[in-house]
Amino acid sequence: PHLAGERLTARNVTRRFAGVTAVDGVTLAVPPGRITALTGPNGAGKSTLFDCLSGAGRPDAGQVLLGGRDITRLPEHARARLGLARTFQQLAVFPGLTVADNIRVGAEQATAGRATSSPAARTEEVLHLLGLTALRDHPAADLPTGTLRLVELGRTLAMAPTVLLLDEPAAGLDRRETALLVDLLRSLADGGLALLLVEHDRELVDELASGVHVMRAGRAQYRGGVSGASGASGVRRGT
Ligand code: ADP
Ligand code: MG
Numbered sequence: 561p562h563l564a565g566e567r568l569t570a571r572n573v574t575r576r577f578a579g580v581t582a583v584d585g586v587t588l589a590v591p592p593g594r595i596t597a598l599t600g601p602n603g604a605g606k607s608t609l610f611d612c613l614s615g616a617g618r619p620d621a622g623q624v625l626l627g628g629r630d631i632t633r634l635p636e637h638a639r640a641r642l643g644l645a646r647t648f649q650q651l652a653v654f655p656g657l658t659v660a661d662n663i664r665v666g667a668e669q670a671t672a673g674r675a676t677s678s679p680a681a682r683t684e685e686v687l688h689l690l691g692l693t694a695l696r697d698h699p700a701a702d703l704p705t706g707t708l709r710l711v712e713l714g715r716t717l718a719m720a721p722t723v724l725l726l727d728e729p730a731a732g733l734d735r736r737e738t739a740l741l742v743d744l745l746r747s748l749a750d751g752g753l754a755l756l757l758v759e760h761d762r763e764l765v766d767e768l769a770s771g772v773h774v775m776r777a778g779r780a781q782y783r784g785g786v787s788g789a790s791g792a793s794g795v796r797r798g799t
Contacts, residue, residue, distance in 0.1 A: 587780075590755070596769060607758070644725070653700045659695045690717075724755050725756045
């Protein structure tokens with residue numbers, strides 16, 4: 561799909577809880593064809609900003625735009641239908657379903673709203689992409705955290721997103737899974753996807769991100785491009 565011009569923008573987004581301004585006037589853009597990172601200490605407001613972007617939470621002030629369209633007041637499922645998908649810091653998989661059926665849930669959501677290949681075809685495609693084909697009929701409940709992260713990522717990819725928000729995608733992944741994730745995220749960016757990544761692993765951020773926003777006490781500061789990070793031409797993690 562031609563994704564040029566599709567992107568996500570936050571404009572002066574603010575989100576308050578009782579006694580704390582978790583997100584304080586954040587402005588940032590998530591351009592297509594690139595990986596943008598969001599870093600900062602615990603409690604900085606990263607997950608809360610993600611909630612405002614994805615629709616899991618509503619900002620108290622400011623706007624969220626997707627490809628120029630104001631989506632600030634749209635619920636999460638409506639944003640997903642427009643091509644905005646996310647993963648959670650706390651894993652969100654269906655333990656009672658198999659690996660394939662978890663991914664199928666995302667594929668069904670995509671075809672409910674946007675013209676793509678059939679849910680069955682997309683499920684197979686994503687299983688293959690994530691190296692999960694051998695585990696397809698395995699119940700999710702029995703799988704280790706690293707594998708479950710890939711399953712959750714698979715469910716969001718099956719939604720055929722144009723913008724993908726990933727909250728600490730490498731948490732719990734072993735070395736092999738991290739290498740797979742790095743290659744996958746690069747190829748997704750090369751294919752035109754707009755990616756925003758919350759990540760603490762400095763090495764991973766330097767390796768992947770072409771722009772970094774550092775959050776601290778609800779405020780975000782842009783730190784510009786990171787040397788060495790780009791598309792497929794970037795330096796690869798050794799395996
Ligand atoms: P990060 O993801 O960067 O670690 P969070 O977005 O989770 O930070 O939290 C930012 C701030 O907002 C913290 O002070 C946290 O305690 C507070 N916070 C987050 N969610 C809630 C909530 N649902 N109710 C009250 N306070 C919250
Ligand atoms: Mg968080």
